[in-house]
Amino acid sequence: MVGGGNSAGQTIMFLSRSANHVCLLVRGTSLASSMSSYLSSRLEADLKITIEYCSAVRALHGGERLDAVTIHDSQSGADYTLSACALFTMVGAQPNTAWLSGLVKLDPQGYVETGESASADSPDATSQPGIFAVRDVRSGSVKRVASAVGEGSVVISKLWSYMNG
Structure with missing residues (x-):
């Protein structure tokens, strides 16, 4: 999951019920300004959830289905690859007003x-x-x-x- 707001947090909590492991990729250094504290606390306490701060998707890998995602860590400048079978993005909305x-x-x-x-x-x-x-x-x-x-x-x-x- 890519995102850092309440919608991403609620979705990742839902996904963690049926997945072996889920990873939340957050561009910023914390969730404090973008997510309710009760929700971020639940995410941090769940052993099936990993939160990767200062991260962004660099590349997707696979054929007919997703096999892995390459992540860029903006703090270290390094890239690393995670096995993945799905990718969801919830990175904010712009009001159509x-x-x-x-x-x-x-x-x-x-x-x-x-x-x-x-x-x-x-x-x-x-x-x-x-x-x-x-x-x-x-x-x-x-x-x-x-x-x-x-x-x-x-x-x-x-x-x-x-x-x-």
Whole structure:
């Protein structure tokens, strides 16, 4: 797994249930700024999980299926090869919000400002009355599917109220 955020951490925990061993490749020197502390602690404690910091994929090896991955260690400058039968990447997402630019307030990364930071009276409300945003697209949100579903259902009732005066 290549990644360092909560999605990568949750996925690697899931994979470790059925795999003999899983390896998490992280570009940075720690997970502290990109992953919840409870999740990174669980990863570090799991004997079936190895975390390789300051690393990046250099090459993939195999024929019809993946056999190995060459990793570059940016601290030492060395490359090494790991046997692997699969590779997953979860290296961040870019919000697809350019179409909202000028309509609602966006943060510098393009995520939608909501609630207090958008001078709105609801955590899901944007700077434009009648436009709401939930989970992944919101600035500062923790990216989790279950939360998005719950927030989405709450926003539907707020939208209904807004449209009906």
